[in-house]
């Protein structure tokens with residue numbers, strides 16, 4: 001007898017598809033609605049207002065440099081036309097809508113990662129068995145070529161943004177679990193003992209001491225999750241998730257260097273913005289928790 | 295009456311605790327038991343009672359099981375065998391709820407490396423115990439403020455703990471532990487991480503606080519430092535390899551060491567620098583008087599330090615609490631006796647040291 005792992009996996013997916021249809025439908029509706037709502041919210045205000053808001057956000061949490069970068073970068077993503085001394089000037093890549101689509105997809109999949117990854121991370125920090133079991137699974141999720149996730153995602157959720165979110169979620173969740181686990185395990189033994197010795201319940205210990213002290217590490221995990229999600233954008237575009245991956249895929253298929261380059265550049269701008277902003281949030285949380293082990 | 299009673303307490307980590315205990319009872323050493331059963335005996339059949347309002351010091355070298363013993367009292371560590379009772383109630387049999395209640399209302403703890411919460415302000419740290427017990431914000435702020443004043447940190451409530459020096463951080467630790475007016479204070483090497491000068495300050499302040507407090511806290515105080523043990527302790531338990539080698543007052547420990555181990559600990563102590571006035575103090579006799587505004591010393595003043603004052607005084611020297619009331623008197627005879635005994639001890643030690651130096655020569659000859 002020959003045991004075919006591939007066939008077994010295919011059978012598992014088919015079984016899921018046949019037996020969990022209501023659940024799958026519910027997930028599709030929930031994720032679809034979230035991403036749709038976010039997209040509409042992001043596109044609700046005129047782009048120049050949004051650009052200003054992003055710039056202010058960068059200024060507030062990060063630095064003036066990041067703010068300047070955001071202003072220039074996001075402006076480049078839009079189309080700018082004006083008349084200067086009777087001269088018509090026009091520049092920009094005109095990718096605003098696709099950028100907001102991508103942002104909506106990333107925010108949705110990241111929220112899903114947090115919603116599922118953080119509780120699992122906490123559980124793994126509290127329970128060595130869970131830790132031992134999840135470790136190889138996380139390794140697997142992160143090292144499996146991301147393309148492979150597209151197939152079951154499409155089978156279970158058909159084409160479009162929802163399977164894009166699911167595939168992105170699977171690929172991007174591991175750091176969130178890992179660093180939540182690590183952050184909580186790193187909380188100084190004495191602080192935990194202190195909390196217990198004053199009569200904390202397990203829940204008070206978690207929410208008043210462990211999570212706040214682990215916060216900088218958890219935020220570092222979220223930063224990684226966001227960046228991994230962004231790296232899935234092009235791959236997700238292959239199954240119709242839309243967004244900035246689209247021009248890149250188009251560029252590849254039609255060998256149009258210009259379009260592909262613009263799509264790529266837009267992803268880089270978004271990546272730098274998201275990285276600097278999430279990192280700055282982590283550092284801010286870190287300054288109040290610095291002496292965590294001291 | 296004892297407020298804390300520890301009865302037949304064992305803590306054995308890993309391996310086979312039943313077998314480890316049996317072997318230990320047969321007289322096997324900690325290392326032998328470890329080799330045979332892979333169990334670490336951290337606490338080996340501890341028995342003692344802590345009296346109400348006393349400072350009971352547990353002293354021992356690193357690894358002797360002091361921290362483990364202390365943590366068995368509030369069950370941060372679950373004892374393997376034996377019982378801990380507080381006011382006669384068996385804490386070791388409490389369920390989670392009762393244990394939490396005990397920790398919130400009766401017992402609190404101060405840690406060697408302070409164990410502060412860096413994400414909370416000083417105030418946030420101090421009010422923590424009241425917060426988890428569900429006290430409302432206004433009330434707990436008020437109590438926390440009082441506690442801060444008590445340890446001399448008035449005005450630091452909004453500071454970050456990381457901005458404070460080590461001594462001040464431990465004051466926060468102390469304020470946090472005192473905030474719910476505990477009956478019992480557990481202190482695990484609370485002053486060991488501090489500079490010597492600051493450490494002495496904190497020791498004195500704790501002694502004073504404990505005196506002023508009404509009713510006074512009962513303090514279970516852990517240290518690896520003999521000087522600190524002698525200074526702080528009403529009674530001292532000396533631990534060795536998880537077991538308790540001797541329990542006694544500082545004077546008893548110094549004058550009647552129970553075995554060679556304790557003797558080796560105490561023989562190099564200059565007792566006059568440590569034995570406090572209260573141990574040589576006696577009540578004022580009917581035929582004596584001390585002037586109300588005359589010289590006086592605190593009960594904690596070591597004998598060596600009170601010598602000049604005693605020389606200047608006519609007759610016995612008054613021993614007073616910091617707030618005034620007379621505790622007793624110290625006479626020149628009592629102090630002389632103490633000094634002579636110490637000198638005797640020193641001479642004996644010198645004699646012994648001299649012998650051991652000569653021995654090699656005789657061996658050569």
Ligand SMILES: Nc1ncnc2c1ncn2[C@@H]1O[C@H](COP(=O)(O)OP(=O)(O)OP(=O)(O)O)[C@@H](O)[C@H]1O
Pocket residue numbers: 307308334335336354355356357358359360361362363518
């Ligand atoms: N969780 C544990 N697992 C195994 N062995 C332990 C554990 N905790 C403590 N021990 C062992 O128990 C013994 C007593 O440790 P404990 O920390 O109580 O000593 P201590 O007197 O407080 O020492 P120190 O002065 O270094 O703090 C040591 O041999 C230690 O190695």
Ligand SMILES: [Mg+2]
Pocket residue numbers: 360361362483
């Ligand atoms: Mg210790």
